[in-house]
Amino acid sequence: MSAEAPLLAVENLRTEFYTDKETVRAVDDVNFRIERGETLGIVGESGSGKSVTARSIMGLVESPGNVLPESSIRLDGEELTEKSESEYRGIRGSEVTMVFQDPLTSLNPVYTVGNQLKETLRLHRDLDGQTLTDTAIGLLEDVGIPDAARRISEYPHEFSGGMQQRAVIALALACDPELLICDEPTTALDVTIQAQILELLAEIQVERDIGIMFITHDMGVIAEVADRVAVMYAGEIVESAPVRSLYSDPAHPYTNGLLDSIPGNQPGGRELTTIEGEVPIPNGAATHCRFAPRCPKAFEECYELAPEPLPTTAGKDDHTAACLLFPEDMKREDAVDEHRAANTEGTDE
Amino acid sequence: MFGDDVDEGDVLVSLCDLKTYYGEDSLLSDDPVKAVDGVSFDIHKGETLGLVGESGCGKTTLGRTLIQLEDATAGEVRIGDTDVTTLTGDDLQRWRRNSQMVFQDPESSLNDRMTVGAIIREPLDVHDWKTPRERRARVRELLDTVGLSEEHYYRYPHQFSGGQRQRVGIARALALEPEFVVLDEPVSALDVSVQAQILNLLNRLQDEFGLTYLFIAHDLSVVRHICDRVAVMYLGNVMELGPTERLFQQPQNPYTHALLSAIPEPDPTADSDRITLTGSPPSPRDPPAGCPFATRCPMKIRPPEYDSVDTEVWARVEMLREVLRERSNADRSLTERAREILGLSSRFSSADEVHDELFADVTLPAAVEDHIEEAMDHVRNDNETRARAQLREAFGSVCDEERPKSHVVDDESGTSRCHRHRDEHDEPSRSQVVSE
Ligand code: SF4
Ligand code: SF4
Secondary structure: OOOOOOOEEEEEEEEEEEOOOOEEEEEEEEEEEEOOOOEEEEEOOOOOOHHHHHHHHOOOOOOOEEEOOOOEEEEOOEEOOOOOHHHHHHHHHHOEEEEOOOHHHOOOOOOOHHHHHHHHHHHHHOOOHHHHHHHHHHHHHHOOOOOHHHHOOOOHHHOOHHHHHHHHHHHHHHOOOOEEEEEOOOOOOOHHHHHHHHHHHHHHHHHHOOEEEEEEOOHHHHHHHOOEEEEEEOOEEEEEEEHHHHHHOOOOHHHHHHHHOOHHHOOOOOOOOOOOOOOOOOEOOOOOOOOHHHOOOOOHHHHOOOOOOEEOOOOOOOOEEOOOOOOOOOOHHHHHHHHHHHHHHHHHO | OOOOOOOOOOEEEEEEEEEEEEOOOOOOOOOOEEEEEEEEEEEEOOOEEEEEOOOOOOHHHHHHHHOOOOOOOEEEEEEOOEEHHHOOHHHHHHHHHHEEEEOOOHHHHOOOOOOHHHHHHHHHHHOOOOOHHHHHHHHHHHHHHOOOOHHHHHOOHHHOOHHHHHHHHHHHHHOOOOOEEEEEOOOOOOOHHHHHHHHHHHHHHHHHHOOEEEEEEOOHHHHHHHOOEEEEEEOOEEEEEEEHHHHHHOOOOHHHHHHHHOOOOOOOOOOOOOOOOOOOOOOOOOOOOOOOOOOOOOOOOOOHHHOOOOHHHHHHHHHHHHHHHHHHOOOOOHHHHHHHHOOOOOHHHHHHHHHHHHHOOOOOOHHHHHHHHHHHHHHHOOOHHHHHHHHHHHHOOHHHHOOOOEEEOOOOOOEEEOHHHOOOOOOOOHHHOOOO
């Protein structure tokens, strides 16, 4: 079983954007995997590169952006970065689909929800006539839209925000995808509606055994939906761990800062812990830790050497942090040497 | 205008049965949007009162009405002896000087063609505050107060990050030294690390200048951190108001229960005993006749004769009522309304499907079944209004009929609007929640 390729394997993903002035490394050497039935949560603030990562996988990076050639994105073992634009379009509509923050990005305002759903089903499942209509209604029912038989003939603007997002999920499911990428799918929704959508996604995942990549800035949502979490900062994954270890033993100083600045996490005192300053724009190769200027634990080497993702404790391969303080069971100098060694390895390739 | 004789803790602003309606003349509907529908509470000097609720609950309209950016339809906003809603001319100007608003989106609330200095100075110019030289000095002082520096004076908003822009918005609001500031979602567009910086700043400014805040937000963890008391709004009504920690730890109103339980906790080991609400809030053009929350309330009171009906079955019955209600909703599909106006009615064909979907796998007690059959007959005869009335008569309770009063629910005069606080009913509790 273990020989089977993971559903999604992303390696050395590097996506750059070019402006008049500089090259921005929006995603800078990102590596992760998603298995079937698993939800990988990607958490980060604006500018962290989490949405560009999603768009890179979807083949939606447009000029002046570019996924660099050394990047590898394999879906079911199949390399996506070599696909032509038209091949990619086929994959987007079938194996991978995406749910965006604003449901109206995915819905066409001039067609009824039913028309859009049927169109997708016609393309992907080769259905027609009454079966087509019934399947479409069935899908709307599956995503919890009441009175589906009637609502199928309504236009997107006649749906509430929560219902629109359900319709988008129905559209995504119509393609029968193996991987669902959700980019802040509940951020624009109220909490009680968010709860409904999160519950829906969890049900769908169990029923269909799909992989989900769930992008959000909300540490509460991540705690609820994710099996594993990758924390992104300035284009890099700075920590990666099973959800429970991430919250019980956050390693990277940035992760700690994020968790500490959640207001509800610090009852009592009026003064919130903050991360001073703002997220930098990663222009140019990392020559040092990108978090160093804001890091309360920074020391000299942090400004000289770019940390690599290493186990937080030796041998604990499922919990890594890109910080010179780790592996934590090593002496500081030895840990730094480990990073230096990993660094040179990386450049030699 | 505020009278400097108001002491810390005394009532600064008092709302009495405040109503703000709008859109009374819209094309397809004669009903106005009842954005704020009879709200009464006091804001105490020096406190931060949180106003929370989901989108469309009326919280922003309420804030805007307080500052008189929106006209009240009825009711009063009292400051001492003055009713702000009746102010005009100079008096209104003076009130606006004393009460300011900070907006959610620092991106769109700042004019991108003005320098930051000019943006902060604008209210001083408008109110003809002292001399131009003193105004410039004041702006520099304000920049410093909010954690920006003098060199930012001649920059433009687009050169700033979201957090910095919100600092500019705050500086501008403080320019005329107001006593009362309405903060409308001031941190919801910001990243969490930046958000913490702004919250700290707001706290510091409050201490330094003795400000009174009305803090409007949908993020409950932010509210819990910054507010002294919290008011929870639903469909134009304040459902519960109380001291923050009491409200979060021992919510009294069914809506507050549900709202709090929906917040995802940043702790993967937390077991969620979430109350998932079905459906979405009804249209504020056509709010329920009884309790505003009656269409979604998981703790709704049942008529005594159905007390023993299985909760699952009961949930389906309520669901049928909700579906029929949705269909008659003033906000429902424009195409449907157009068909109706044109006399083309064919939309009830699917009512039987809804019925089957809801009741196919449950056994209805005879008494319940009879009523439902009767209602379905009305639906089949194209008389959905009859059907709804009939279901309401059969299965409705005080929650459908009477708007609940505010009851005092803690020893700090916190209130909750729910019939369950009346002696003849059980207090709201999780055990009443009907499962889905
Ligand atoms: S490498 Fe240094 S600066 Fe970077 S996160 Fe670790 S301690 Fe902080
Ligand atoms: S009055 Fe009835 S419907 Fe309203 S909150 Fe109380 S129990 Fe629920």
